[in-house]
Amino acid sequence: MKSTFSLGKIAGIEIGIHYSWFFILALITFSLANSFFPTANPAWSAAARWSLGLTSALLLFVSVLIHELAHSVVAKSKGFPVEGITLFLLGGVSNLQAEARRAKDEFIISAVGPATSLALGVLFLLVLVLIGGDPLASTPLQSGVRALSPLHAILGYLWFINLLLAFFNMVPAFPLDGGRVLRSIIWAFSGNFATATKISARSGQAVGFMMIAFGVYQVILGNLGGLWFALIGWFLQSAAGASLREMEVDAVMKGVHVRDVMRPSLASVDPGMSVFDVVYDHLMQDGVRAMPVCEGDRLAGIISLTDVKKVHRDSWPATPVREIMTAIPVHSVEPHEDLSDALGLLAEHSIHQSPVLYEGRLIGMINRADIIEYLHRRKELGIGSRNA
Numbered sequence: 359m360k361s362t363f364s365l366g367k368i369a370g371i372e373i374g375i376h377y378s379w380f381f382i383l384a385l386i387t388f389s390l391a392n393s394f395f396p397t398a399n400p401a402w403s404a405a406a407r408w409s410l411g412l413t414s415a416l417l418l419f420v421s422v423l424i425h426e427l428a429h430s431v432v433a434k435s436k437g438f439p440v441e442g443i444t445l446f447l448l449g450g451v452s453n454l455q456a457e458a459r460r461a462k463d464e465f466i467i468s469a470v471g472p473a474t475s476l477a478l479g480v481l482f483l484l485v486l487v488l489i490g491g492d493p494l495a496s497t498p499l500q501s502g503v504r505a506l507s508p509l510h511a512i513l514g515y516l517w518f519i520n521l522l523l524a525f526f527n528m529v530p531a532f533p534l535d536g537g538r539v540l541r542s543i544i545w546a547f548s549g550n551f552a553t554a555t556k557i558s559a560r561s562g563q564a565v566g567f568m569m570i571a572f573g574v575y576q577v578i579l580g581n582l583g584g585l586w587f588a589l590i591g592w593f594l595q596s597a598a599g600a601s602l603r604e605m606e607v608d609a610v611m612k613g614v615h616v617r618d619v620m621r622p623s624l625a626s627v628d629p630g631m632s633v634f635d636v637v638y639d640h641l642m643q644d645g646v647r648a649m650p651v652c653e654g655d656r657l658a659g660i661i662s663l664t665d666v667k668k669v670h671r672d673s674w675p676a677t678p679v680r681e682i683m684t685a686i687p688v689h690s691v692e693p694h695e696d697l698s699d700a701l702g703l704l705a706e707h708s709i710h711q712s713p714v715l716y717e718g719r720l721i722g723m724i725n726r727a728d729i730i731e732y733l734h735r736r737k738e739l740g741i742g743s744r745n746a
């Protein structure tokens with residue numbers, strides 16, 4: 359999830375907002391101002407109800423942010439790179455760049471979020487009780503007309519909503535936190551990451567479909583709040599389905615190495631060659647997006663269509679390759695590496711190809727189009743790797 363704009367950093371973690379967040383902020387403010395606060399105290403003016411609604415909605419998102427910060431800070435402390443946190447339509451999401459490699463890490467990183475929400479809920483509840491509030495009568499759970507103070511009503515909402523967040527997130531449906539916890543437990547006992555993912559993602563799909571059905575049923579009964587349930591259910595089942603497909607791709611790639619897919623090529627260009635010659639002798643002829651640039655048998659860099667496009671056509675003949683190439687160190691792979699790792703490298707850096715180096719010497723190139731073509735053929739033929 360890409361943020362639309364940034365709120366700055368907390369504990370070294372980038373906090374951002376996606377524009378869809380404003381919609382949910384407005385919706386929650388609206389629903390609090392028109393359903394909870396009028397019953398909490400009918401004496402409040404519309405202006406008071408709306409400002410209490412906005413304050414409560416903002417505090418809810420502070421709570422969601424603290425939940426996400428707990429995930430991110432723990433992930434970071436375990437050595438996982440964290441890209442940042444994004445607040446969006448359905449709450450918050452921590453953008454972790456890698457999956458945990460050990461069941462124990464995944465368990466802790468996932469469980470700490472709901473645990474934090476639970477702790478926040480208990481904290482707000484304690485404060486409410488300490489200042490003399492009635493825990494149940496201060497929540498939106500009770501629909502009767504009361505005469506609450508603004509502070510009691512806000513605390514009543516916050517303890518209730520944080521406990522709700524804790525419990526909803528612990529539903530064992532991947533990719534909710536509870537689904538990740540379930541996966542880490544199955545993974546720890548079975549030692550099989552793929553099986554663990556499959557089971558928890560299927561559970562995610564099932565829960566998602568049940569939420570859609572329940573939501574639609576509510577809408578039929580005339581309760582429009584059901585739309586919300588259906589939307590979250592739809593999001594859940596589609597995210598779970600995407601994880602399953604990702605597992606399938608991983609399974610197809612299992613046992614495949616860079617050397618199986620690379621183009622073994624000894625063709626390279628000289629740093630002194632003109633861009634014009636590279637374009638017409640190589641890029642337009644060999645069906646490649648990039649050429650390695652070598653001095654002797656040592657890689658000096660790589661020249662790609664992206665580099666060429668930075669120079670005006672008229673300047674191609676007079677521009678040597680060395681001026682516009684991406685010089686070393688460039689991202690490279692080794693022939694014995696797993697194809698999935700190589701594909702991950704290309705995706706992570708948004709690059710189309712990478713040189714393959716063996717003991718520092720160039721022995722070929724690997725590119726995205728070839729990888730996709732290779733995987734298609736394997737799938738079509740239904741075969742595993744040569745040795746499998």
Ligand SMILES: [Zn+2]
Pocket residue numbers: 425426429471472527535
């Ligand atoms: Zn969470």
